[in-house]
Amino acid sequence: MNPDMIESLQVLFPMIALLSIVPVTGWVITTWMRIKHGYPLDGQWGQALHPKSNPLTERQIEALASDNAALRSELHAIKARLASVETIVTDGGVRLSNEIDRLSMTHS
Numbered sequence: 353m354n355p356d357m358i359e360s361l362q363v364l365f366p367m368i369a370l371l372s373i374v375p376v377t378g379w380v381i382t383t384w385m386r387i388k389h390g391y392p393l394d395g396q397w398g399q400a401l402h403p404k405s406n407p408l409t410e411r412q413i414e415a416l417a418s419d420n421a422a423l424r425s426e427l428h429a430i431k432a433r434l435a436s437v438e439t440i441v442t443d444g445g446v447r448l449s450n451e452i453d454r455l456s457m458t459h460s
Contacts, residue, residue: 386393392400 383393385391392402395401
């Protein structure tokens with residue numbers, strides 16, 4: 353090879369390498385972000401690839417969903433009871449004494 357050809361290859365090689373590495377790196381980052389955030393991956397022709405359904409996994413999801421619903425209803429009941437207790441505790445007996453006085457005055 354002549355020196356001019358070697359020199360031109362030395363100039364072109366970094367550009368060719370950069371043009372090859374950048375798209376591959378972008379594809380890897382895009383795929384990683386899709387996996388991280390739960391988006392479906394793309395197939396060879398751009399169609400979305402969804403994971404195959406598994407009856408065991410579906411039953412586990414249904415069980416978790418029903419447990420979640422039960423826990424949410426229990427949490428709602430606990431919040432309502434806590435609100436009642438907070439009202440009683442923060443009242444300081446003022447409302448109770450006023451109600452007793454009012455009842456005693458109406459029955460007198």
